[in-house]
Amino acid sequence: MKNASLRHSAAVAASLCALACAFTSTTANAQQKTSLSVYTALETDAMRLYKEAFEKANPDIEVRWVRDSTGIVTARLLAEKANPQADVVAGLAASSLELLKQEGMLQAYEPKGFATLNAGYSDTARPPSWVGMDVWAATICFNRVEAQKLGLPKPETWKDLTKPVYKGRISMPHPASSGTGYLDVTAWLQMWGESDGWKFMDALHQNVAQYVHSGSKPCQQAATGEFPIGISFEFRAHQVRKAGAPVDLIFPKEGLGWDVEATGIMKTTKKPAEARRFADWMASREANQIHANWWAVVAYPGVAKKLDGIPDDYEQRFARNDFNWSAKNRARILAEWSSRYESKVAGR
Structure with a gap:
């Protein structure tokens, strides 16, 4: 009996030791995980997929997202400069990242595989301070059912939207809070010149019912019929159309404002090795395959897929876009826009 008792005690001790070792190992692994703070304006639909795929490939790093709309993230980064x-x-507009670069806040880094990417969608400097992920562009969401009820013709151009028939029927993103709103404004100013660009926006303002704080919301409003016309972007337009909303996607003939979702490393990061691994992964084919779930144009050639409602010549419709100019003039443009149009901002 004594020997049996000793054997039982030894077995229990061994089991406890194994459990303790396993707990210690698990705790050690958890403690070894590096938390990486990633500021983003990515659509919430996409964030989970990026996090899961990156952490699977890099199990010692945990992504901690800090998310808001483009303008809010940009303002927060600038406010935290000190x-x-x-x-x-990651997933912030290139026009915002170019501003951070000009402020000396980004670390130049060429990720692995960069040479494979379309160079036209990344910083022109070498090594680059920001690297493109995907492109998004202006799209008008037009609710054909509500429009028919109201007797509204289908617009084909930006300038069509200034016709009196559309008075009070349009919503648009606020350029200070929405990257989509800012790419619209800067595109109009670059396409037509500043004098004519502001004249167009003055006329458009007469027909705008509301400026909202999200690039997605105008298309969602069009989908529900709150306003039959929403100036938005193709990701959300494609999503609401796919969900069955009676929304047509319109790509105005004069040209489309566009921007790039991109990745950049903060110069002050205390985790440079992990940050570079994140940048490497975001430039990979695997990450670009995730981009292609929603975007018609991605940085990795040959990965993008045909999306319903997006024309084959989509890229050829992009307007001229100088990111450097957009970044340098951001404060001036937003101040002028606010002085003219702030009265119709949602919630004011």
Whole structure:
């Protein structure tokens, strides 16, 4: 009996030791995970897929997203310049990242596989301070059912939207809070010149019912019929159309404002090795295959798929876009826009 008792005690001790070792190992692995703070304006639909795929490929790193709309993230990063909290910025507009670059806040880094990417969608400097992921462009969401009820013709151009028939029927994103709103404004100013660009926006303002704080919301409003016309972008337009909303996608003939979702590493990160691994992965074919779930144009050639409602010559419709100019003139443009149109901002 004594020997049996000893054997039982030894077995229990061994089991406890195994459990303790396993717990210690698990705790050690958890402690070894590096938390990477990533500021983003990515659509919430996409964030989970990026996090899961990156962490599967890099199990020792945990992505901690800090998300808001483009303008809010940009303002927060600039406000934190003296004490930066982000390690990486991903899924933010290239026009915003170019501004951060001009402020000396980004670390130049060429990720692995960069030579494979379409260079036209990344910083022109070498090494680049920001690297493109995908492109998004202006799209008008037009609810054909509501429009028919109201007797509204289908617009084909930006300038069509200034016709009196559309008075009070249009919603548009606020350019200070929405990257989509800002790409619209800067595209109009670059396409027509500043004098004619502001004249167009003055006329458009007469027909705008509301400026909202999201690039997605105008298309969602068009989908529900709140306003039959929403100036938005193709990701959300494609999504609401796919969900069955009676929305037509219109790509105005004069040209489309566009921007690039991109990745950049903060110069002040205390985790440079992990930040570079994140940048490497975001430039990979695997990441670009995730981009292609929603975007008709991605940085990795040959990965994008045909999306319903997006024309084959989509890229050829992009207007001229100088990111450097958009970044340098951001404060001036937003101040002028606000002085003219702030009265119709949602919630004011």
